[in-house]
Amino acid sequence: MLFGGMFMRYSKLFIPTLKEAPTDAEAVSHKLMVRAGFVRQLAAGLYIYLPLGIRVMEKINRIIREEMNAIGGQEVTMPVLNPAEVWQQTGRWDAIGGEMFRLKDRGGRDMCLAMTHEETMTWLAAHDIRSYRELPQIWYQVQTKLRDEARPKSGVLRTREFTMKDSYSFDKDEEGLDKSYQLHLEAYKKIYTRCGIRFHVVQSDTGMMGGSMAHEYMAPSPAGEDDVALCDGCGYAANTELALSVPKASNAPGGNVEEVATPERRTIDEVTRFLKVTPDHLLKSILVMSDSGPVLALVRGDQTLHEKKLAKLIGPHRPGQKDEVKAALGVPAGFIGPMGHKVRKIADPVLKQGTYIAGANKEGFHLRGVSAGKHFSDAEFADIHTAAAGDACAQCGKPLRIERVIEIGNIFKLGTKYSVPLKANYLDEQGNEKPIIMGSYGIGPARIAAAAIEQGSDENGIIWPLAIAPYQVLIVPVNVKDARSMDIAEEMHTALEEKGFEVLMDDRDERAGVKFKDADLIGIPCRIVIGEKNLKEDLVEIKSRKTGVVEKVKVAEAVEAIAKKIVMENA
RNA sequence: CGGGGCGUGGCGCAGCCCGGUAGCGCGUCUGCUUUGGGAGCAGAAAGUCGGAGGUUCGAAUCCUCUCGCCCCGACCA
Structure with a gap:
């Protein structure tokens, strides 16, 4: 065919593949899109899309x-x-x-x-x-x-x-x-x-x-x-920015109100280790600065405050600095307790029950036996914690899963x-x-x-879903100098295109290994290898990128076999 | 915007701490051999070390400033 006709020939396409991924690429998709010659980066956040991309x-x-x-x-x-x-x-x-x-x-x-x-x-x-x-x-x-x-x-x-x-x-x-x-x-x-x-x-x-x-x-x-919370029980699914959940009950013992010396122990981690208790025994008091002044957010020690949930209640805010904590509460950061302050308080509902260890509002001391009834009955209760894996679904009580x-x-x-x-x-x-x-x-x-x-790749490269793959079929004649191989490759190319498939032929005069490596990298779902040895028995190979399964079929039956395979995989 | 890291042939890196005018792998080009999973040998081209200023006899190496890129966080209508 003159000038190769209308065939998509690899040798004429601009597919600059790389052996090594750029070091500054972190995400799998980023590395592979660059390596496989789909995109190039022009500047931060600006990408050039290449022909395959x-x-x-x-x-x-x-x-x-x-x-x-x-x-x-x-x-x-x-x-x-x-x-x-x-x-x-x-x-x-x-x-x-x-x-x-x-x-x-x-x-x-x-x-x-x-x-x-x-x-x-x-x-x-x-x-x-x-x-x-x-x-x-x-x-x-x-x-x-x-x-x-x-x-x-x-x-x-x-x-x-x-x-x-x-x-x-x-x-x-x-x-x-x-x-x-x-x-x-x-x-x-x-x-x-x-x-x-x-x-x-x-x-x-x-x-x-x-x-x-x-x-x-x-x-x-x-x-x-982002993270989402998912419930297999009832199908509840929500972004953790708003996902409701019921944390596991705390096993914190009750007990009398008493001060306990905790010198230089400020963080949850330090205090739990020092007092030999688990984080859910503690009450975390976090001061944030909102547009309308300081707000004290209260969550259990094993919970994470969710900024967006809090923002919905109090508007934009930021964490309080050490000196702001001292100014607003008169207490050094690390020893804040929920009791006695005049500022607005928002407490997670889980804190309605139980007694906790909280800061004593006094440098070097914490307070045992802190409870909502006695110490922060003036707080507003609202779900402000981040839903965590294992929390109970707020709708049906089954455990939640968290997925990135x-x-x-x-x-x-x-x-x-x-x-x-x-x-x-x-x-x-x-x-x-x-x-x-x-x-x-x-x-x-x-x-x-x-x-x-991200969802479809292996150590060799991309595995495109058929529907969005740059081509559906890649024909690889192993030896482009072998006339018979090329004749068959071109015949199959034509036949497959007539059936409506998108076909790329790797007509490069490269060693087989190079072509196979590039084929895997680029990730075209179906690969046909036409080699001289198999041709002696009138066979060609069909390989699935996804499963890696290779089948040998008669030349005369190859096009039908591929068509069937693709239709089936697409179903 | 805060914290951290990095800018050295096309790509990936070493050299920098202990200054003495660049080196490795891959790629590229030529030739021969090879030819089903990124070939071997021989040869060649290609960088002035992100930029500016400074210190010094001398700077990729030290100092100051600056630009760019990546990662963590904040932000993300």
């Missing part, structure tokens, strides 16, 4: 588009460069800090690079939706977003510039929003399932966005940045948070002007790719 991204995006279109989503594009005005109208111009890239145009007008598109999407709705007859709408885009991340990390998982599929629903009432939300909830499940990754759908924090409901899609992986996860998508009920300030209103059946009820829904395609690698 693009193929993967396009496959993921195609799946996303198909499922979005299936629920009535309509694709649009929004400018990446935004005027400040719309962001000022919703208040986010000021509310968002250094994470937003800002600049001025030549006329001196304030502009920003969009980090999400609630504003511009709502602007569009405000201008062009008039009547309830035009609702509902679902608009989406697959677009570049920019965020000046404080800390880009883990390769493609947290970058400053990234593609995001974001969709927005516009409804006339809450009922409509419920429906749009539900459509997305299901569409997202289909998307991740089709992409071949394992995931959980969990309740998530609506955060400072103030929406009424939110879920996150989480792919289990040690490279993740990558956030691969989220869905939010926004309500009228954006439609009111941007005046996105419609006229209802009675002719009354009402704000549109909105939802927003995001997916990070690059995170899907990274999660797929």
Whole structure:
């Protein structure tokens, strides 16, 4: 065939594989994406996608588009460069800090690079939706977003510039929003399932966005940045930012109130060791500084205070410094007890029962026999601890599991948070002007790719799920100088492409070992090896990247065998 | 933004503590041999040591400043 025809030839493709992973790469997906020639890093949080990387991204995006279109989503594009005005109208111009890239145009007008598109999407709705007859709408885009991340990390998982599929629903009432939300909830499940990754759908924090409901899609992986609590009993699943749990009961003995000398023992660790008790016998008093003054947070010694849970009650806060502790409570840090202080106190509900050892509010001393009734009846009780593995599910009592996860998508009920300030209103059946009820829904395609690698790789390289692999089949003629091998390789290539498969042929004049190593690294699901020895018996090899299983089949039957195999594995 | 680490041929590193104008592996190029799991031999090209300033007869090595990258934490609408 002239110039190799339209065949995808490895020798012509830019696939710069590396024997060694960059030392500064930590996450498996980061190392492998670089080594296998899918991406290159330009600067912190900025990545170049190479030909193989693009193929993967396009496959993921195609799946996303198909499922979005299936629920009535309509694709649009929004400018990446935004005027400040719309962001000022919703208040986010000021509310968002250094994470937003800002600049001025030549006329001196304030502009920003969009980090999400609630504003511009709502602007569009405000201008062009008039009547309830035009609702509902679902608009989406697959677009570049920019965020000046404080800390880009883990390769493609947290970058400053990234593609995001974001969709927005516009409804006339809450009922409509419920429906749009539900459509997305299901569409997202289909998307991740089709992409071949394992995931959980969990309740998530609506955060400072103030929406009424939110879920996150989480792919289990040690490279993740979130933790979720999961209950095998009732299916409860929530981000630990809000997961409720009932800690195991403390076996702390009761006893009288008495001071005990604990010289220079300040931390839970030091005190438990010194008094020969377990951490759940202690009460931890943590002073934080909120906008409305110091707040004393109380949790059991074996619990971890969850900052976000506390933030929901008292707003933004930070840990108190040593001198602030002294100033607010008159006690040196390390010996704070819950009793007697005038500051606001928030205590975890587990502390309602039992007696504990707490700081004595006196340097070098702790106090035994501290209980809620006697010592901090003035505290507000609220779940402020971090759900831990083994805690009981708040719904059914079964033990919770904690898993580390990558956030691969989220869905939010926004309500009228954006439609009111941007005046996105419609006229209802009675002719009354009402704000549109909105939802927003995001997916990070690059995170899907990274999660797929995190969940599927071995010491030799990537193991792509078939649906998002850059190619489905790799044909490896061992000796490219052998005419018969090449003829058969090209015939099979053509035959497989005619059946609709995506095929790459490694026509490089390299030793077999080199080709095999690259094949494993790149992770194409199905590999056909055409070698002279096997050819003498009219056989070729088919090897599954995932299982490693090799089968020899007759040349004449190879194409059918592969087609069948792929269809079966895809089912 | 706080803490830590690192910047030396294309990639991965040594040299730095105890200053004396760079070395190893891989890759690249040429030739011969090899040819089913990252080949062997011979030869070659390629770095002024992130940048600036300073100390010194002399700086990759010491000092100051600066830029960049990574990790932990904070942040993450």
